[in-house]
Amino acid sequence: xxxxxxxxxxxxDEMRWNxxxxxxxxxxxxxxxxxxxxxxxxxxxHTYCQxxxxxxxxxxxxxxxxxxxxxxxxxxxxxxxxxDTLFAELRRNGYKVWMNSRNDFIAANVPGEMATQFxxxxxxxxxxxxxxxxPHVSQEFPYSHYIGIYEGESPDMADTRAACERILKQKDESxxxxxxxxxxxxxxxxxxxxxxxxxxxxxxxxxxxxxxxTKGKSLMIQKLREFSALDGMxxxxxxxxxxxxxxxxxxxDDMFAMIVDALKKADIYDNTAIFFLSDHGDFxxxxxxxxxxxxxxxxxxxxxxxxxxxxxxxKCDPGICTSLCELVDFYAILMDYANxxxxxxxxxxxxxxxxxxxxxxxxxxxxxxxGRRACExxxxxxxxxGDQGPSKxxxxxxxxxxEADDDAHEKGTMIFDGRYKYVMxxxxxxxxxxxxxxxxxxxxxxxxxxxxxxxxxxxxxxxxWYQETCDTVPRFYDSRFLTPESIKPRQ
Numbered sequence: 001x002x003x004x005x006x007x008x009x010x011x012x013d014e015m016r017w018n019x020x021x022x023x024x025x026x027x028x029x030x031x032x033x034x035x036x037x038x039x040x041x042x043x044x045x046h047t048y049c050q051x052x053x054x055x056x057x058x059x060x061x062x063x064x065x066x067x068x069x070x071x072x073x074x075x076x077x078x079x080x081x082x083x084d085t086l087f088a089e090l091r092r093n094g095y096k097v098w099m100n101s102r103n104d105f106i107a108a109n110v111p112g113e114m115a116t117q118f119x120x121x122x123x124x125x126x127x128x129x130x131x132x133x134x135p136h137v138s139q140e141f142p143y144s145h146y147i148g149i150y151e152g153e154s155p156d157m158a159d160t161r162a163a164c165e166r167i168l169k170q171k172d173e174s175x176x177x178x179x180x181x182x183x184x185x186x187x188x189x190x191x192x193x194x195x196x197x198x199x200x201x202x203x204x205x206x207x208x209x210x211x212x213x214t215k216g217k218s219l220m221i222q223k224l225r226e227f228s229a230l231d232g233m234x235x236x237x238x239x240x241x242x243x244x245x246x247x248x249x250x251x252x253d254d255m256f257a258m259i260v261d262a263l264k265k266a267d268i269y270d271n272t273a274i275f276f277l278s279d280h281g282d283f284x285x286x287x288x289x290x291x292x293x294x295x296x297x298x299x300x301x302x303x304x305x306x307x308x309x310x311x312x313x314x315k316c317d318p319g320i321c322t323s324l325c326e327l328v329d330f331y332a333i334l335m336d337y338a339n340x341x342x343x344x345x346x347x348x349x350x351x352x353x354x355x356x357x358x359x360x361x362x363x364x365x366x367x368x369x370x371g372r373r374a375c376e377x378x379x380x381x382x383x384x385x386g387d388q389g390p391s392k393x394x395x396x397x398x399x400x401x402x403e404a405d406d407d408a409h410e411k412g413t414m415i416f417d418g419r420y421k422y423v424m425x426x427x428x429x430x431x432x433x434x435x436x437x438x439x440x441x442x443x444x445x446x447x448x449x450x451x452x453x454x455x456x457x458x459x460x461x462x463x464x465w466y467q468e469t470c471d472t473v474p475r476f477y478d479s480r481f482l483t484p485e486s487i488k489p490r491q
Contacts, residue, residue: 003339004094004176005311006272010259011180012252013054013102013187014292015278017045017303019249022320027204027243029196029250032257033276033307041274041309042355043320048366048416049280049327052301053294056370057279057327058105062086064331064346066469067369073411074294074372080107084344086331087117087178093340095178098122098166100159102182104279118180122162143228143398145290146241147191154193156183160255164262173271178338183255186248186282188291189395190240196247196254205242209286209300209440216444219429220293220371223408227398230288238285245284270312273337277330278304286440294403295371297414297423297431298441302368306330308355310337315356323354323362324418345472365461368414373426374406415462420451422458 017023020030022037023045037043050060051067059065059072062085067073070083079085085106087097098120107113114121163181170177211217211225225231256276263269281301283289292301304327310316314337332348333355335341353360390400403409412425421441423431432446432455445451 005313005337006170006176006263006268007090007095007178007334007338008259008263008272008274009178009180009334010256010274010276011058011102011182012249012276012278013104013182013184014280014282015186015249015252015305016281016284016300017047017278017305019186019246020253020305023305025206025246027200027202027206027246029199029246030253032253032260033305036256036260036276036309037307037318037320039318040316041276041307041318042316042351042358044306044308044325044351044354045320045322046324046366046418047277047304047306047327048302048324048368049278049304050368051294051370052280052292052296052368053370054104054279061277061279061327061330062105063344064328064342064348065472066328066347066367068466069469069472073370074376078107079105080110080113082116085117086334087180089335089340089343090178090338091117091119092343093338095176095338096120097178097180098163099180100162100182102156102159102184104182120166122159122166141230141233141237143290143395144230144233144237144241145188145190145395146237146244147189148240148244149194149197150191151193154185154251156185156251156255159183160258164258167259167262167268168266170266170268173268181259183252185252186245188282190244190248190290192244192247192251196250197244199250200243200246202239202243205239205246208238208242208284209442211288214287214442214444216431216446217287218296218412218423218425218431219405219408220296220402221287221289223402223405224289224293224398225287227401228289229398230290238288241285241290245282272309273311273334274307274309275330275334276305276307277327279327280304291399293399295409295412295425297368297370297412297421299435302414308333308351310355317356317358319358321354321358321360323360324364324366324416325349325351325354325362326366329362344475347469365415365417365458365465367416367462367465369412371409371411371425373411413462413466415458415465417458417461420454420458422455422462424459424462 021028022034051057055075056067096119100122328348333351336350410426414423421433431444433441
């Protein structure tokens with residue numbers, strides 16, 4: 001048996017934790033992931049991402065660093081300049097690293113940067129989808145991201161077949177493989193094929209959270225609703241969005257099964273560690289919104305699936321683990337099973353104890369952060385739209401307008417201890433939820449006197465966390481003194 005097992009990282013985009021049968025969704029159609037969680041893997045039911053949009057989240061969980069450490073808080077600041085990631089570190093320790101073109105992580109525009117991370121890059125899959133017309137501004141509710149049923153095949157399926165073909169070529173255990181398989185699904189726009197659509201029983205779809213039932217939600221949510229202008233959209237259309245979103249997750253389940261089957265056919269399943277995780281969630285109709293927001297921290301955006309199957313040689317207690325954990329812990333446990341020591345300081349904690357015993361405790365609190373300072377707007381191309389503002393023909397016009405508002409898009413940080421969730425914002429428009437009595441996070445109780453002591457405790461814990469994680473010390477030490485060696489011409 002190789003000292004370094006093969007590693008498969010499967011990363012759907014925008015998949016909430018409660019989109020699978022084994023996590024309690026009666027309308028879900030995810031039999032393969034459900035069987036996997038029951039028999040082969042540990043499913044971490046209380047995993048939280050460190051940023052609720054894709055690029056900052058990936059920059060965090062592929063390094064074990066929180067977004068604030070290096071300022072990776074927006075969509076257009078990716079990893080580059082030789083920053084260490086788990087891929088670069090695995091390569092230096094003998095792994096061959098493969099990925100498909102669904103990146104949202106490494107700055108592909110920087111010459112040579114991809115080559116520091118990956119040995120093999122699969123070009124993007126091509127789609128033969130025949131879509132219904134995309135929404136545009138002359139149609140009603142153009143910013144709902146709703147499209148409907150397509151005929152043909154998702155490009156994710158082409159990428160999945162390419163990954164399977166690469167797996168079937170993997171024979172030599174002395175040359176271990178690391179694969180990063182990133183999927184578009186279940187991302188907006190809300191569209192799916194008919195087969196997966198028909199798998200979702202609309203009568204079993206749980207009632208969404210209506211904004212009219214909430215109190216004290218963030219300015220970002222209010223602005224998103226203002227610009228999206230979806231108040232008049234029918235409940236039937238909202239249920240269609242929920243149904244299509246679950247159908248996209250069902251497609252993810254099928255593609256996951258294809259990867260597992262390929263590993264078994266190649267006879268490398270036993271010596272492979274499999275990691276299935278999403279980068280963040282999706283409103284999918286909750287709070288009368290589609291998609292996501294960069295500084296909103298409801299569980300539907302921040303709580304994500306994380307399933308881990310270790311190599312067969314490692315102990316595993318399959319099933320659901322309810323201990324709190326973070327996506328930075330993915331970095332730590334992957335490097336643990338790979339038998340590779342991190343080459344940079346990081347803040348993840350290995351989940352090995354929980355994988356060996358699902359009742360083991362892990363973290364007392366989890367954190368998530370997002371948004372920006374007002375002065376950062378012009379430094380970030382993502383928020384530059386010129387004098388005329390963003391184009392109204394863009395599907396993201398509503399989101400772009402909301403994010404251009406300095407007050408709505410202000411920096412925020414979330415702490416959650418398993419019951420209480422506190423969100424601190426720079427303006428002081430904080431949020432506090434008791435998820436035991438209010439699991440859907442409808443009522444912001446920040447001003448209720450009975451919670452003052454709890455809120456203070458969470459504030460102090462957040463301060464301690466920031467102090468602990470605010471920076472890392474470089475591992476290269478510099479000499480301050482003149483030595484004969486320092487004045488020699490460089491060879």
